[in-house]
Amino acid sequence: MIKSSKTLSRTLSAAGATxxxxxxxxxxxxxxxxxxxxxxxxxxxxxxxxxxxxxDLLQLRFSTTREGKDATxxxxxxxxxxxxxxxxxxxxxxxxxxxxxxxxxSVYPRYGQxxxxxxxxxxxxxxxxxxxLLVQGRDMEAISKLSGRIQSLAIANVSYGLSRExxxxxxxxxxxxxxxxxxxKASIYAQQFGYSGxxxxxxxxxxxxxMPVMAAPMARFKTMAASADEALPVESGKATVSVxxxxxxxxxx
Numbered sequence: 001m002i003k004s005s006k007t008l009s010r011t012l013s014a015a016g017a018t019x020x021x022x023x024x025x026x027x028x029x030x031x032x033x034x035x036x037x038x039x040x041x042x043x044x045x046x047x048x049x050x051x052x053x054x055x056d057l058l059q060l061r062f063s064t065t066r067e068g069k070d071a072t073x074x075x076x077x078x079x080x081x082x083x084x085x086x087x088x089x090x091x092x093x094x095x096x097x098x099x100x101x102x103x104x105x106s107v108y109p110r111y112g113q114x115x116x117x118x119x120x121x122x123x124x125x126x127x128x129x130x131x132x133l134l135v136q137g138r139d140m141e142a143i144s145k146l147s148g149r150i151q152s153l154a155i156a157n158v159s160y161g162l163s164r165e166x167x168x169x170x171x172x173x174x175x176x177x178x179x180x181x182x183x184x185k186a187s188i189y190a191q192q193f194g195y196s197g198x199x200x201x202x203x204x205x206x207x208x209x210x211m212p213v214m215a216a217p218m219a220r221f222k223t224m225a226a227s228a229d230e231a232l233p234v235e236s237g238k239a240t241v242s243v244x245x246x247x248x249x250x251x252x253x
Contacts, residue, residue: 041251042201043193045185048244049177053170055236057161058143059136059212062153063103067110067128075107078131084152085133092146097139103132132156138163140234147232160236161212170241171207178205178243186249195251203247210239 062085066077082102092098107129111122133153135143147155162170182203190198 041195042248043186043189043198043251044248045182045189046244046246047178047182047185048242049174049181050240050242051170051174052238052240053162053166055160055162055210055213055239056138056140056166057136057163057212058138058140058234058236059134059157059159059161060143060147060155060232061103061132061134061157061159062150063130063132063156064153065128065130067126069126071107071109071127074127074129075105078105078107078129081152082131082133085150088149089133089135089146092139092142094137094139094142096137098135098137098142101134101136103134105129105131140236141231144232144234155232157214158232159212159214162210162239162241167207167210167239167241171243174241175205175207175243178245182245182247190249190251193251195253197252198249199252201248201250203245206244206246208240208242208244210241213237213239 064078064081066074066081068074068077082105086100086102089098089100093100107127109124110126110128112125113122131153133150135146137143183200186198186200190196
């Protein structure tokens with residue numbers, strides 16, 4: 001019995017010590033959090049730099065619709081229209097300069113009013129379909145001339161963008177400006193807070209992605225496409241490329 005009591009006593013002592021350690025750890029947690037929250041030598045900063053670059057990508061989206069009583073006939077008409085457009089576009093196709101992409105060819109039914117005795121099911125009265133062709137690249141002159149040469153499809157959309165090569169080049173030129181601005185702010189602010197310098201902490205560098213821009217109303221494009229000798233006027237404008245630097249610095253004495 002005496003041995004058992006000593007064993008029990010040692011067990012209780014160990015449990016008590018564990019409890020004391022646990023209580024101490026719990027008590028220390030708010031103190032540590034308060035010490036971290038009270039830190040005053042960390043400064044959050046952001047800086048950016050921007051440049052304008054001429055858009056070097058032109059995209060034309062050609063499309064057409066057909067309708068009729070027979071789905072197969074409508075589909076064949078759409079294929080013929082697309083084939084004719086592709087035959088013309090392939091004459092100037094060149095990787096990176098003039099790229100072609102056949103869009104979706106879809107045929108779907110048209111429904112009329114439900115007739116008596118039809119079990120509530122609408123009746124198919126005909127079929128309608130559409131097809132499109134995308135032409136894009138950096139050779140704006142060659143692409144613009146297709147607006148008059150492709151007669152089986154009409155221009156549905158015109159947009160200008162920035163190629164990956166042009167965007168990356170612009171980012172490379174402006175990123176150094178953004179980082180220099182970030183460092184200059186860190187130095188000035190640290191001195192104004194009474195510190196002699198700073199140490200760079202966690203930093204992220206991000207670049208904005210320029211969005212493609214539509215040119216003008218579609219009705220205007222369709223009118224232009226009616227002339228086989230008239231090229232689409234090209235005015236790409238400029239895209240804005242921005243680089244943003246965000247992070248924090250530790251000010252030093």
